[in-house]
Amino acid sequence: MKRRIMLFKPSVIISNLAAWIIAFIWLLPFIGLFMTSTRPFEEVVLKGWWSIIGDYTIKNYIEVLKNQQYDLYTGFKNSLIVALPSTVMPLIIAAMAAYAFSRFSFIMKNLLFILILVIMAIPQQTMVIPLFFLLKSMGLLDKLLGVILIHSSWGIAWITFFMKNYFSMLPRDVEEAARVDGASYATIFFKIILPISIPAIAAAAAIQFTWVWADFFFALIFLYSPENMVITQKVVAIKGQYHIDWGLLSAGSILAMIPPIIIYAALQKYYLRGMVGWVTGKG
């Protein structure tokens, strides 16, 4: 009885209304983009993307993927080639470092930890000038490998921070028992710690992959041949200087956001945990 009265309190009605209106407004640009990408552009211009009656087509998608001028297929492939190792490599390396931070005492520990926090805050712009010349001298400029190395190094800082907090919360009795049985620290780390840290690893992997996939600045500086560009570069390139074909641009934008949205949908719980852990350090 009491619950039912609660349901019709004005504040409850207003909350529901306001929340759903905001949710609708926040979704609207995506709907608009999707409608524009699936309708002939003349119809969109004439009647607006919100008119749902008319022709639908996947012509725009085929065009941006296949036409050599846009070639989103190559961008998509390159982004995957960059994002997968740039997720796996820093995860393993940073997890090892995080284990050292959470279990051992060593010289300069505090200093190194401060360094990691500072790196997390520093903008990408601060690194690219010397990196440009470093990659050039290594022969890695305009190569996907160069960008993979940079993303992997860049990701180490925040993943170390994130995993350290997770490891610090793990109970230690299993590790101690393994030590008594004569297991080495390497064995303990790879056979015990990593397997029980799967939730944290999934969270960090979801965020790191999304970030690398979404990166534009590093790619803009270090990759410039059309065959080496990643998806974010290719999508922006669809937009002409003066004329914009919104049909093509919206189709390209949708393609570029599919992998991160799939990851978010599939790993939502981990994703949000990673996001909260990234800022608060509490996985």
Add this chain to the structure above:
Amino acid sequence: MAQKNKAYRSIRLREFKRAYSFLLPAMILLAIFVIYPIIGTIIISFEGESSLTLDNYIAVLTEKSPSKALILTDNIGKTPPWGALVHNIVWIAIHVPVTTFLGLILAYALVHVYGRSIVKSLVFLSMVIPMVVGGLIIRFIFDAQVGVIPRLFSLIGLEGLSRTWTAYPQTALFSLIIGSIWLWLGFSLTIHSAAVDSIPKSFIEAARIDGASELQIFRHIVAPSVWPATLTVMVMTLLWDLKIFDIVYAATQGGPGGSSTVLAYVMWLYFARALDYGKAAATAVILTILTLIAASYMIRRSLRGG
């Protein structure tokens, strides 16, 4: 005594080896691809003709061309361009309070909302997409030909706002700022929501039984107990606004006439367009200093382990 010392030292050495065998791969990559370039940028920013100077900094700060200026002192008060640094500050002044506050009230309102997890997911969606795509979407919703917002204003009959916002100096910067609220609200909502959920239900129930209104509960119980989260959201939003680049590049290219430039964009112009590495480095260092000042709160809190 000496023997004990020796034993102690060998234990320390073993600990050292053990720790650094775990740290070594991370340290090598960080040293080559992060630390070295940061130091390099600082050095380049002070490099002059023959010796170390402040010339780059002076040149960057007193630059007068609208597309690269950091502060255009003779144009403050009128419409943009005001200079990249001023644009960043205006961005922060609008974006930080709006996003923080909207996320906070929405997080509390959601407690009573049916399907709140769906609302949360929908609002968070714009956080997931690449920010260049976010910039293109901003360009899209403010486009006179296809966008919703100019169409709405043309219905009301406001001529000045029914054209493509990103193409005019009066509106370009503000369309980006409004768009960034859309992009970033999901972050504020998520962090606040986690904090609201951790308030003990009994607190709010007790206040309600005592006859407190929703507004009073919000002001005196909810807002104070989530304050650490609010502070986190404000600092992170501020940091994001300082480093903003992708949105600007995708939506306006800093234009028209430099009316929507930001620090990171000017740095890129110096680097990639002017090939002036000294000035690019100086701009990057200025951006870094601002970022570190803002981040010092987060860094200190993390060191306390909180």
